[in-house]
Amino acid sequence: MTNGWIDIKNTDMMLIMGGNPAENHPCGFKWPIEAKKTRNAKMIVVDPRFTRTAATADLFLQIRAGADIAFLGGLINYAIENNRIAKDYVLNYTNAAFLVKEGFKLPEDGLFSGFDATGASYDKETWNYEAGGSVGPKVENTVATVGGGAPATGTPNSGATGAGASSSANGKNAAGVTGDQHKQGQEPSKNFEKTAPPSNGKPSTPAAATSGKDLMQSGAGGGYQSQGPVGAAAQGGPKPPPSLPPNIAYDFSLQHERCVFQLLKKQFSRYTPEVVERITGIKKEDFLKAADLFTSVRKDGDMKKVATIIYAVGWTQHTFGTQIIRTAAILQLLLGNVGRAGGGVNALRGHSNIQGATDMGGVYEIFPGYLKMPNPADTDLATYLKRTTPTVSKVDAWDSFNYWTNTPKFMVSFLKALYGDAAKKENDFGFGYLPKIDRKYSYTELFDYMYQGKVKGLFAFGMNAVAIGPNSRKNIDALKKADWLVVCEIYEDETSEFWKAPGISKEDMKNIGTTVYRLPGAGFAEKDGTFVNSARWLQWKYVAVPPPGQAQLDQEILARIFLKVRELYQKEGGKFPDPVLNLSWSYTNPKNPSLSEVAKEINGRALADLTDEKQPGVTIKAGQQVPGFAWLRDDGTTMCGNWIYSGSWTEAGAQSQRRGTEDPSGMGVYQNWAWSWPANRRVLYNRASCDINGKPWDAERRQVWWNESQQKWVGNDVPDFKADSPPKDHMGPFIMNPEGIGRIFAPLAAFADGPFPEHYEPMESPIKNPLHPDQSNNPVAKKYKSDLDKFGTPEQGFNVVCTTYRLTEHYHYWTKNNPMNVQLVPEPFVEISAELADEMGIRGGEKIRVSSARGKYEAKAMVTRRIKPMMIDGKKTHQIGIPIHWGYRGIKEDEGKTALDPVNMLSPSAIDPNAYTPEFKGFLVKVEKV
Amino acid sequence: MSDERVLQIQRISGHPGPVPGRGTQRAVEVCKYIDVTTCIGCKACEVACVEWNDMPFRETTFDNTYQTMPSTEWNYWNLIKFAEHERDGSMMWLMRKDQCMHCEDPGCLSACPADGAIVQYQNGIVDFQQENCIGCGYCISGCPFDIPKFNQATKKVYKCTLCSDRVGAGLEPACIKACPTGCLHFGTKEDMLSLAGTRAAQLKSKEAQGDFVMPNAGVYDPQSIGGTHVIYVLHDITKPELYGGLPAAPVIPPSYTIWKWLAKPTGLAMAMFGVVDARIRRARPHACPAWGTPAPSRLHAIPALVCGDLLHALAPVRLRHLLAVALSLADAHLRRRADDALPAPLVRPLLRHRVSLPVHQLVRADDLDKDRQQVRPAHERVRLERREA
Numbered sequence A: 001m002t003n004g005w006i007d008i009k010n011t012d013m014m015l016i017m018g019g020n021p022a023e024n025h026p027c028g029f030k031w032p033i034e035a036k037k038t039r040n041a042k043m044i045v046v047d048p049r050f051t052r053t054a055a056t057a058d059l060f061l062q063i064r065a066g067a068d069i070a071f072l073g074g075l076i077n078y079a080i081e082n083n084r085i086a087k088d089y090v091l092n093y094t095n096a097a098f099l100v101k102e103g104f105k106l107p108e109d110g111l112f113s114g115f116d117a118t119g120a121s122y123d124k125e126t127w128n129y130e131a132g133g134s135v136g137p138k139v140e141n142t143v144a145t146v147g148g149g150a151p152a153t154g155t156p157n158s159g160a161t162g163a164g165a166s167s168s169a170n171g172k173n174a175a176g177v178t179g180d181q182h183k184q185g186q187e188p189s190k191n192f193e194k195t196a197p198p199s200n201g202k203p204s205t206p207a208a209a210t211s212g213k214d215l216m217q218s219g220a221g222g223g224y225q226s227q228g229p230v231g232a233a234a235q236g237g238p239k240p241p242p243s244l245p246p247n248i249a250y251d252f253s254l255q256h257e258r259c260v261f262q263l264l265k266k267q268f269s270r271y272t273p274e275v276v277e278r279i280t281g282i283k284k285e286d287f288l289k290a291a292d293l294f295t296s297v298r299k300d301g302d303m304k305k306v307a308t309i310i311y312a313v314g315w316t317q318h319t320f321g322t323q324i325i326r327t328a329a330i331l332q333l334l335l336g337n338v339g340r341a342g343g344g345v346n347a348l349r350g351h352s353n354i355q356g357a358t359d360m361g362g363v364y365e366i367f368p369g370y371l372k373m374p375n376p377a378d379t380d381l382a383t384y385l386k387r388t389t390p391t392v393s394k395v396d397a398w399d400s401f402n403y404w405t406n407t408p409k410f411m412v413s414f415l416k417a418l419y420g421d422a423a424k425k426e427n428d429f430g431f432g433y434l435p436k437i438d439r440k441y442s443y444t445e446l447f448d449y450m451y452q453g454k455v456k457g458l459f460a461f462g463m464n465a466v467a468i469g470p471n472s473r474k475n476i477d478a479l480k481k482a483d484w485l486v487v488c489e490i491y492e493d494e495t496s497e498f499w500k501a502p503g504i505s506k507e508d509m510k511n512i513g514t515t516v517y518r519l520p521g522a523g524f525a526e527k528d529g530t531f532v533n534s535a536r537w538l539q540w541k542y543v544a545v546p547p548p549g550q551a552q553l554d555q556e557i558l559a560r561i562f563l564k565v566r567e568l569y570q571k572e573g574g575k576f577p578d579p580v581l582n583l584s585w586s587y588t589n590p591k592n593p594s595l596s597e598v599a600k601e602i603n604g605r606a607l608a609d610l611t612d613e614k615q616p617g618v619t620i621k622a623g624q625q626v627p628g629f630a631w632l633r634d635d636g637t638t639m640c641g642n643w644i645y646s647g648s649w650t651e652a653g654a655q656s657q658r659r660g661t662e663d664p665s666g667m668g669v670y671q672n673w674a675w676s677w678p679a680n681r682r683v684l685y686n687r688a689s690c691d692i693n694g695k696p697w698d699a700e701r702r703q704v705w706w707n708e709s710q711q712k713w714v715g716n717d718v719p720d721f722k723a724d725s726p727p728k729d730h731m732g733p734f735i736m737n738p739e740g741i742g743r744i745f746a747p748l749a750a751f752a753d754g755p756f757p758e759h760y761e762p763m764e765s766p767i768k769n770p771l772h773p774d775q776s777n778n779p780v781a782k783k784y785k786s787d788l789d790k791f792g793t794p795e796q797g798f799n800v801v802c803t804t805y806r807l808t809e810h811y812h813y814w815t816k817n818n819p820m821n822v823q824l825v826p827e828p829f830v831e832i833s834a835e836l837a838d839e840m841g842i843r844g845g846e847k848i849r850v851s852s853a854r855g856k857y858e859a860k861a862m863v864t865r866r867i868k869p870m871m872i873d874g875k876k877t878h879q880i881g882i883p884i885h886w887g888y889r890g891i892k893e894d895e896g897k898t899a900l901d902p903v904n905m906l907s908p909s910a911i912d913p914n915a916y917t918p919e920f921k922g923f924l925v926k927v928e929k930v
Numbered sequence B: 001m002s003d004e005r006v007l008q009i010q011r012i013s014g015h016p017g018p019v020p021g022r023g024t025q026r027a028v029e030v031c032k033y034i035d036v037t038t039c040i041g042c043k044a045c046e047v048a049c050v051e052w053n054d055m056p057f058r059e060t061t062f063d064n065t066y067q068t069m070p071s072t073e074w075n076y077w078n079l080i081k082f083a084e085h086e087r088d089g090s091m092m093w094l095m096r097k098d099q100c101m102h103c104e105d106p107g108c109l110s111a112c113p114a115d116g117a118i119v120q121y122q123n124g125i126v127d128f129q130q131e132n133c134i135g136c137g138y139c140i141s142g143c144p145f146d147i148p149k150f151n152q153a154t155k156k157v158y159k160c161t162l163c164s165d166r167v168g169a170g171l172e173p174a175c176i177k178a179c180p181t182g183c184l185h186f187g188t189k190e191d192m193l194s195l196a197g198t199r200a201a202q203l204k205s206k207e208a209q210g211d212f213v214m215p216n217a218g219v220y221d222p223q224s225i226g227g228t229h230v231i232y233v234l235h236d237i238t239k240p241e242l243y244g245g246l247p248a249a250p251v252i253p254p255s256y257t258i259w260k261w262l263a264k265p266t267g268l269a270m271a272m273f274g275v276v277d278a279r280i281r282r283a284r285p286h287a288c289p290a291w292g293t294p295a296p297s298r299l300h301a302i303p304a305l306v307c308g309d310l311l312h313a314l315a316p317v318r319l320r321h322l323l324a325v326a327l328s329l330a331d332a333h334l335r336r337r338a339d340d341a342l343p344a345p346l347v348r349p350l351l352r353h354r355v356s357l358p359v360h361q362l363v364r365a366d367d368l369d370k371d372r373q374q375v376r377p378a379h380e381r382v383r384l385e386r387r388e389a
Ligand code: SF4
Pocket: B099, B100, B101, B102, B103, B106, B107, B108, B109, B126, B142, B143, B144, B145, B146, B147, B148, B159
């Protein structure tokens, strides 16, 4: 979440899509309700089913699973067409005015420029900004000069009405001299009628007075952005990866045909209400109603109101999931809703600590704090740091904090936390000990390798590998081929008893050679530690009951395994014992480290006395906890397990244990309740809640503001900004981007499948993509080639769209072991529409068989009017939904009272190329009566 | 401890003459206010109720709905009723928390022939005292909301107590405590009526709701039975039946009013003459087939019961049931159920659930319970009984 749960109460408008918070986040759903009750906020719910969230909504639209980008793209188009955008915000806080390189092509045919069909990947050379300074909309020759490349083609903005008044100034700026006065006097574009672009009256000083000409050569710039998907860089090659230009060309009139705003406009002009209807199944008039309602927060140029977007895995679980969220982010930037109380793009995390897991490096390609994993080309620390530390890339007159410049401090402190005294300057702080990954290791990759017989063993800690992944049959067959499997769980589950899966006979079982070790773990109430919630709060929890029987704490199990492995390396040596032998393990009880000790380690401490010239008189003594990440150093004098958590356990104690309920602003900030990363900021990018002069857009919801007399940013929240950067410097509010602004256009390798979102059909879809039938799917989505990775087509009879989800009554695959939950919803079911039931002659409660190209699933039918058939591209299309919770282990399962198939027998191993999330939503099945 | 916590008896069932101790103390009327427009059907209240009252596991089966079971049960007092409706092309999924309404004029109490089996406290809570219950089941037909339910094992009737044990100790009912959205409120009837009124006004206000105004929103507090101590805000107060069969104008069957004035004294008179026969229960609709488990015998006056039975058939309450059936039939194609999918109300008392209310909450409640001498811990008794069952 960019904002937080409680903050939702500050909103005026909610778009809940790709999520079902009433069912899956009932406690947090209090806040949308609160907004409705106290602010008369309106709630729009868009979902394939009429959910319990929809039951409380003002407006519900049924959408076809997998059509989200079309819907959101339609909203973007509507907002632009109807001038419902936050003009000043867009101009000053996003890259709308930045020029994109010559040669960049929008995906009118489904492909962006640079597609390489053989490798199914993109060469991202053209997905970059043009270098240079200010560029006038009409001066095409100058543009070419600045770009240093081929002349611009076409006539830029022939329709633009007179940029006359300022064109000479622009011309001068654009001529490769430095643009500095460009902020003044731009002629407004059609959509920017009332805008006097960033007019604080004080033109800022030009930052780096560099000419635009030879900037393309500065290979050192923007190295951070050049990191392609892991492995790509590893292949090496003569050409150095492209990087962001330090001095970006721009046109503040937003008229230049290659400026981000015009490209965006063009990209989404194809998403007309008619196209939206064809793709999503949402009737044009319903779509327009929703579009009007959602964008009404920017009616008549008003900036006071705020809209929020709330989503969950209904967006991520597609082969284009990341791009759905991108579309939402672009929409929110256009409406000026990011960084503001009651606004933002808010991911609801589906487990109590999934945010914490991600922050601590839960994905294979990141270390804690989102530091990048090294790859084999990173031969030493310097190379790695050069690749992963971004250099500023901005427009000349603006300033950019570029917080990731501090990457070396975070990385070295992390290495010190890992290897302690063994991490020395001389040995690159132990950088050589780190694994360098040469390929992807996402969940589906692992199972694919295992299925190929290449991965021999698996530790499954608190994750039901068989049930949670797509294509369960493949996962089960893969486990059959493994040599060993270790499962740490609180119940016997589908993974630890994978040989009991339906379809495996007694005879087959004899042939399974996998050795399974089952470790009894402790449940969440049986251990202390922190949960990090969706709002990024670290909240300490205490033990409620001791673990029963032989069950042990996770850290004890892990510690004992580690100590044993280290002992073996000590005794027997091995190929490369150093990383294990040198790992710092200085806990009071090495066999069972206390989590408070670990939490302190994560916060980080000083290893030598630290002083800071900006804070004279303050010394952090060696051995003391650091107060925050600003104190971390890259010379080995600090250690820190995760820089974003730095500040959570300081000398003042465990901040995560704070329970202060003061809320002076009444906005639900609760500064003294627990601790929120980063630096206890509750709303990210909150600088954007103010206009360029540092005054809040809405005086009634003041978060932070510029205090002229104190010459710093102050407020109800911790400013997510350089505290002493005055508004006149025009530092961008999005301090984690090297440009300092919000990215409408995401350059270079930020995303594998395009700098703009584009609607692609799910891997299995009832129709060809109406936008470009020849390129129906995401061209870079990952598919696998094993004999079990099959895809179905409507022609083969798979013509029903299927989506999967959770119920409020159950929690993933655990609660089927709990009588209370079993009582609430005793058995699996399939939700089907009354129309489909009539067509098939199915009655509620009758058993039906759902099958996909990969497997089958049998359960009782729930016949309902809450799902309806839809007209998709002129074709009547049925959708069904299946809750995921059941399998072959649990109370009812053990009693033999329910079907035994896990739902994921049906879902395909098709993967989003950015986040590696499988397509659990919107695949094709057929439905039969049993 | 404060006197306010004490539950004072206002009326009791089947008791001739003045109510002992009545009116000696003034207590505020309590009330539960349920904002149906913000209920999300999460069933946290169901779970809290089962947990707090320590109910045994009840086996359920899939019934083409999200609703846990068809109606409340002797060991399931709090049930979200789910109802799908389509109006002007748009869908409504109504979720109403169904439980005892704690009527100002309780039909159950009027119908009950057993001395002290049903009491109404001054604060409005209607509570069953199972040790006085004779298992005749009259309260069941007397209730316009179909709430009290018979337990075949103990031969007694049970229903929501509005957590009289918690309320008596100054706590809110367990369901209120658990509700995550805050659609449940608890307080004095006066306060709740004003809260509910404000909310209904908000829903009706064109200015606040724009296109999404609900002109028929309103507060459900049926005056036909003198009001209830559980009130609802409904999207459409003109059609309460849509919400899982909430009666628009609930009435106590006239038979029970007659019964109260005529049959009860007659019965008692007969009882005094010793015409007592416990086996009469055999004739009751809910009589237990497992004859032989003796129910604690109280007054079983044949004429009184026969008289009541005769009137029974005529009681409008039956009509109401018919209506309810008709309504659900209208919806039948949605609730079509395979022949084998009928719920089987089996009791599996040995399985204990694992999740419970937060420990500190229990501790707090227990502490308060310690010095609660004035109120008879009826629930202790009930719990013991249920465990035996
Ligand atoms: S709802 Fe039924 S059981 Fe509850 S008080 Fe009213 S009549 Fe009695």
